[in-house]
Amino acid sequence: MINEKNLQLGTARSAIRELFEYGKRQAALVGAENVFDFSLGNPSTPAPKEINDAVTEILSTCDPIAVHGYTSAQGSIETRTAIADSITRRFGTSADADDIYVTCGAAAALCCSFGALTKDNNTEFIAIAPYFPEYKVFVEGAGAKFLAVPAKTDDFQIDFTRLEATLNPNSAAVIINSPNNPSGVVYSADTIKKLSALLERKSEEFGHPIYIIADEPYRELVYDGIEVPFIPNYYRNTIVCYSYSKSLSLPGERIGYIYVPKFADNSRQVYAAAAGAGRAMGYVCAPSLLQQVITRCINATPDLTNYETNRKLLLENLTTYGYECAAPDGAFYLFIKAPDGDGNSFSEKAKEKNLLIVPGESFGCKEYVRISYCVDTDMIKRALPCFKELIEC
Amino acid sequence: MINEKNLQLGTARSAIRELFEYGKRQAALVGAENVFDFSLGNPSTPAPKEINDAVTEILSTCDPIAVHGYTSAQGSIETRTAIADSITRRFGTSADADDIYVTCGAAAALCCSFGALTKDNNTEFIAIAPYFPEYKVFVEGAGAKFLAVPAKTDDFQIDFTRLEATLNPNSAAVIINSPNNPSGVVYSADTIKKLSALLERKSEEFGHPIYIIADEPYRELVYDGIEVPFIPNYYRNTIVCYSYSKSLSLPGERIGYIYVPKFADNSRQVYAAAAGAGRAMGYVCAPSLLQQVITRCINATPDLTNYETNRKLLLENLTTYGYECAAPDGAFYLFIKAPDGDGNSFSEKAKEKNLLIVPGESFGCKEYVRISYCVDTDMIKRALPCFKELIEC
Numbered sequence: 115m116i117n118e119k120n121l122q123l124g125t126a127r128s129a130i131r132e133l134f135e136y137g138k139r140q141a142a143l144v145g146a147e148n149v150f151d152f153s154l155g156n157p158s159t160p161a162p163k164e165i166n167d168a169v170t171e172i173l174s175t176c177d178p179i180a181v182h183g184y185t186s187a188q189g190s191i192e193t194r195t196a197i198a199d200s201i202t203r204r205f206g207t208s209a210d211a212d213d214i215y216v217t218c219g220a221a222a223a224l225c226c227s228f229g230a231l232t233k234d235n236n237t238e239f240i241a242i243a244p245y246f247p248e249y250k251v252f253v254e255g256a257g258a259k260f261l262a263v264p265a266k267t268d269d270f271q272i273d274f275t276r277l278e279a280t281l282n283p284n285s286a287a288v289i290i291n292s293p294n295n296p297s298g299v300v301y302s303a304d305t306i307k308k309l310s311a312l313l314e315r316k317s318e319e320f321g322h323p324i325y326i327i328a329d330e331p332y333r334e335l336v337y338d339g340i341e342v343p344f345i346p347n348y349y350r351n352t353i354v355c356y357s358y359s360k361s362l363s364l365p366g367e368r369i370g371y372i373y374v375p376k377f378a379d380n381s382r383q384v385y386a387a388a389a390g391a392g393r394a395m396g397y398v399c400a401p402s403l404l405q406q407v408i409t410r411c412i413n414a415t416p417d418l419t420n421y422e423t424n425r426k427l428l429l430e431n432l433t434t435y436g437y438e439c440a441a442p443d444g445a446f447y448l449f450i451k452a453p454d455g456d457g458n459s460f461s462e463k464a465k466e467k468n469l470l471i472v473p474g475e476s477f478g479c480k481e482y483v484r485i486s487y488c489v490d491t492d493m494i495k496r497a498l499p500c501f502k503e504l505i506e507c
Numbered sequence: 508m509i510n511e512k513n514l515q516l517g518t519a520r521s522a523i524r525e526l527f528e529y530g531k532r533q534a535a536l537v538g539a540e541n542v543f544d545f546s547l548g549n550p551s552t553p554a555p556k557e558i559n560d561a562v563t564e565i566l567s568t569c570d571p572i573a574v575h576g577y578t579s580a581q582g583s584i585e586t587r588t589a590i591a592d593s594i595t596r597r598f599g600t601s602a603d604a605d606d607i608y609v610t611c612g613a614a615a616a617l618c619c620s621f622g623a624l625t626k627d628n629n630t631e632f633i634a635i636a637p638y639f640p641e642y643k644v645f646v647e648g649a650g651a652k653f654l655a656v657p658a659k660t661d662d663f664q665i666d667f668t669r670l671e672a673t674l675n676p677n678s679a680a681v682i683i684n685s686p687n688n689p690s691g692v693v694y695s696a697d698t699i700k701k702l703s704a705l706l707e708r709k710s711e712e713f714g715h716p717i718y719i720i721a722d723e724p725y726r727e728l729v730y731d732g733i734e735v736p737f738i739p740n741y742y743r744n745t746i747v748c749y750s751y752s753k754s755l756s757l758p759g760e761r762i763g764y765i766y767v768p769k770f771a772d773n774s775r776q777v778y779a780a781a782a783g784a785g786r787a788m789g790y791v792c793a794p795s796l797l798q799q800v801i802t803r804c805i806n807a808t809p810d811l812t813n814y815e816t817n818r819k820l821l822l823e824n825l826t827t828y829g830y831e832c833a834a835p836d837g838a839f840y841l842f843i844k845a846p847d848g849d850g851n852s853f854s855e856k857a858k859e860k861n862l863l864i865v866p867g868e869s870f871g872c873k874e875y876v877r878i879s880y881c882v883d884t885d886m887i888k889r890a891l892p893c894f895k896e897l898i899e900c
Contacts, residue, residue, distance in 0.1 A: 115630070115715045116624065117780050117784065120787060121783055123784075125779045156572075157572070158572065169562060170563065178554050179549075179551065179756065183758055184549055218611060218761070219791060225789035255787030257650075286508050365576055365577045366576045367575055368792070368794050385517075390510075390516030391510065391513040394512075394618075394644055395648060396612070396616075396617060398612060398761065399759055401797065402758075402760055
């Protein structure tokens with residue numbers, strides 16, 4: 115009387131977690147300073163000072179019953195207003211509080227969005243490889259089918275020929291993640307315009323909207339002055355799933371939101387169905403203290419200094435050694451081509467040197483490996499000789 | 508391309524929420540002091556002082572990256588150890604950290620448990636009326652069937668004849684909520700022993716364990732020295748779903764746990780499948796700061812003074828006026844029989860006097876109404892004449 119699929123999901127760890135746990139065991143054997151762990155996407159920069167200041171102020175000045183009390187399921191009106199105003203101000207659209215549903219992070223936002231758009235078990239969601247592996251788990255958890263369109267590995271923008279061939283009358287949405295985990299690539303305005311045109315055309319052909327689900331936890335983490343296009347400004351049928359995990363270094367606190375623009379087709383039904391999906395999964399409300407923190411810290415920005423330093427250090431050295439790397443304009447990952455063309459065997463070879471990098475296979479690109487550079491800069495310096503040996507041997 | 512069921516769940520409010528929203532509108536019309544809102548189960552006692560002290564200490568002394576960082580999906584080892592040690596100490600069982608899965612409150616704990624035990628869409632979960640209405644939403648969200656066994660309204664203990672008639676080879680678990688929302692009744696040790704014997708017998712007959720899912724957010728809220736039996740001590744195949752929402756007045760913070768005793772049948776599979784269900788619903792981890800707060804405040808106890816005062820005031824007066832009431836040994840609810848035998852019409856009549864009490868129908872007992880006494884004591888005093896008029900007219 116046990117659910118086999120959930121048993122399997124709870125028993126098998128993801129490739130990323132397996133590597134991380136291996137690293138902890140090796141550290142005990144050979145010393146933490148001799149293990150170079152580039153496996154996890156856990157921010158290495160502390161939350162901005164405003165966050166803890168806001169907590170302290172809220173606890174010392176507000177009614178404790180209100181601070182820790184239930185908010186409405188979609189989030190407190192103050193939090194939703196602050197988020198909507200920020201979107202309006204930053205992106206020149208006109209969001210309001212009723213378009214925002216505050217969630218326990220981007221994972222919950224995605225699960226609610228998939229639940230909203232899953233008409234039946236023929237419904238399909240399409241991700242563009244390379245993609246965050248949990249998309250498949252979330253989509254299948256909602257009772258729908260997960261499909262991936264292979265990567266265009268010259269620039270990691272979207273392969274429209276392959277995407278068009280994959281779209282069909284069961285397609286509910288295309289999942290976009292830009293800046294991308296694992297490639298770090300930001301989709302250009304040109305890519306978004308082409309995607310928009312294709313989806314407009316196919317929506318008309320199939321007689322129903324095909325949405326974009328824009329998973330944007332890395333929006334604020336971009337380098338060298340790169341602009342991240344705000345997708346609802348290009349395609350009205352966009353559902354934005356945002357998280358403060360990476361931008362404000364709060365991954366454990368589980369706070370993010372869904373933005374369903376009021377100009378999207380069936381906007382109010384999509385919003386209500388996302389709320390209903392959340393209700394059926396037991397998401398009563400997003401953590402109340404954190405909702406108030408976000409309300410007060412809506413303009414806080416991440417400190418990118420550490421990531422900029424790490425990115426430059428790794429990128430310059432790895433390309434000098436001869437590695438090929440996707441354009442790492444955002445997030446905190448480098449996606450490099452395995453010198454032998456096989457990400458799995460290269461990750462294994464690296465592991466023998468206690469250098470932990472994630473095989474690209476679970477992201478849908480088996481020729482690659484992912485390096486998370488949200489790490490200590492000194493560890494990168496100690497690891498560089500290993501990277502050099504690995505490409506030379 | 509929208510999920511009809513989730514659309515419906517996100518569009519229709521629960522009866523409780525409808526009444527609460529009505530109260531807010533009436534307050535604007537007739538003045539807040541003239542609306543007597545007994546609709547919600549939102550704690551009216553502030554969180555113990557230890558909670559805010561712990562937050563302040565954690566923020567001022569701990570590494571911010573660790574404070575706000577991801578924990579492992581099942582919760583940090585420190586939090587799970589603290590919870591397990593507390594269970595061992597209080598109930599004389601031998602829980603350990605690997606038996607505990609920290610969740611975003613009891614709602615998440617229940618959804619993960621239902622997800623774990625839903626073998627296929629014939630699987631059934633049985634609640635004993637009166638029951639918390641969201642059980643049905645959560646069970647159906649997991650893809651299983653929800654059944655309710657009618658109440659034994661003389662004492663609101665379990666009607667074993669009816670329960671036995673409802674059990675069948677598709678039964679995965681019986682949901683127990685004691686102290687009970689909405690009746691306030693605590694199941695006696697005798698009831699639990701009988702339930703245990705019945706489920707042992709039926710498990711053997713059907714060739715698979717039938718679990719008890721013990722939903723225990725009100726465990727700590729009991730009066731007059733009543734003891735709440737710890738169900739795993741009576742029936743090994745018990746899954747405990749706990750929340751700190753009511754006991755520590757933290758309902759908005761979403762923190763609780765699942766305890767799967769290692770002596771339960773298939774204990775490790777049930778635990779893993781619950782974790783897998785959580786993963787598929789996007790529950791990455793329970794809020795990290797709150798996990799650390801619970802670790803430090805594991806021995807904090809609720810201040811029951813306000814609830815004791817309110818309970819006595821209402822109970823004494825309502826029974827004097829002639830109302831019949833279930834034994835309110837725990838939680839913060841009175842479940843009274845509608846004088847005209849129809850909870851819906853009585854709730855409507857009360858509403859005309861701006862007295863907001865929830866019809867029992869949504870809890871599976873349509874002759875009753877629920878009064879939440881987690882309210883301001885002065886409001887009760889102002890509302891008493893209304894209660895008197897309603898039974899006299």
